[in-house]
Amino acid sequence: MNFYALIPAAGSGSRMGGAIEKQYMDLNSVPMIAHAMMxxxxxxxxxxxxxxxxxxxxxxxxxxxxxxxxxxEVLRCGGTTRAETVLNGLQAMSNICAADDWVLVHDAARPCLPDDMLGKLLDEVADDPVGGLLAVPVADTLKRAAADTSNGARAEATVPRAGLWQAQTPQMFRHGKLVEALRAAGSDMTDEASAIEQLGLQPRLVESDSRNLKVTYPQDLELAGLILGKLNE
Structure with missing residues (x-):
């Protein structure tokens, strides 16, 4: 049994509004993706x-x-969606990975993953029959917006947060099972655990924290820089 990592980095990061793809944006003097790789x-x-x-x-x-x-190893086979990119990468890896080998899919835009969180994921999931992911229990009150936005966004209801977790990456699954799940799920899956769940399986939730943020908007870049500074002290 071996462990491999896969970083899908074929997107444009349009919500960042930058002149270059999000994964290559400067973060503490190096491209953002470099921190995820490190x-x-x-x-x-x-x-x-x-x-x-x-x-x-x-x-x-x-x-x-x-x-x-x-x-x-660089694989130039990214697709038009995250799910396509991950599936294409998994298929390209199949000459190296066995079906039972573990693959950890990690976002290029999560540059602040602490070393101990990565180790915790590996420790807790390596013997799991399904696989698992880093996630954070939801602490904030959640609101569902009304469908009618003609007068601005309006709260329609409060969503009970008990039992809700915010998914992060890495997400760790067996190579063969993840290929099967993504092929069955289609290209609109936003994370690997969702595809695994559609097979009727229940991924393990490994508790993480807010340091492992995803850089989505320009203001996130500054926060990521501060977190990295503390992690590297």
Missing amino acids: VLAREPRLSKIFVVLSPTDKRWNNYAWQGWEERI
């Missing part, structure tokens, strides 16, 4: 890190990814 590369149990790029990506070769050459 924490994975420090974990000795991971045999290889696969980065799935768009076939038309022209920025990757502009950077010197020094020190990681032996740990990283």
Whole structure:
């Protein structure tokens, strides 16, 4: 049994509104994706890190990814959605990965994954029959917006938060089962656990915290920089 990581990095990050793709935006003097790769590369149990790029990506070769050459393999087979990119990457990995090998899918836009959280995921899920993911129990009160937005967004109801968790990455599943799940689910899945759930399986939730944020909007970049500064002290 081996452990591999897969980083889907074929998107444009349109909500960031930048001139370049989100994964290449500068974060503490290096591209954002470099931080995601660094924490994975420090974990000795991971045999290889696969980065799935768009076939038309022209920025990757502009950077010197020094020190990681032996740990990283680039796959230029990204699709138009996250699910397509992950599935294409998994299929391209199939000449290396066995069906029972673990694959940890991690967002390029989650640059602040603490080392101990990654280790905790591996420790708790390695013997799980289904797989699992990092997640955070929802603490805030949740509101459902009304469908009619002609007079601005209006709260229609309060959603009970008991039992609700916010999904993060990495999400860790067996290679063969994840391929099966994504093929069955279609291209609109926003995370791997959703596809696994559609097979009738229940992924394990491994408690994480808010440091492992996803950079989605411009203001998130500043916060990520501050978190990385504290993690690297």
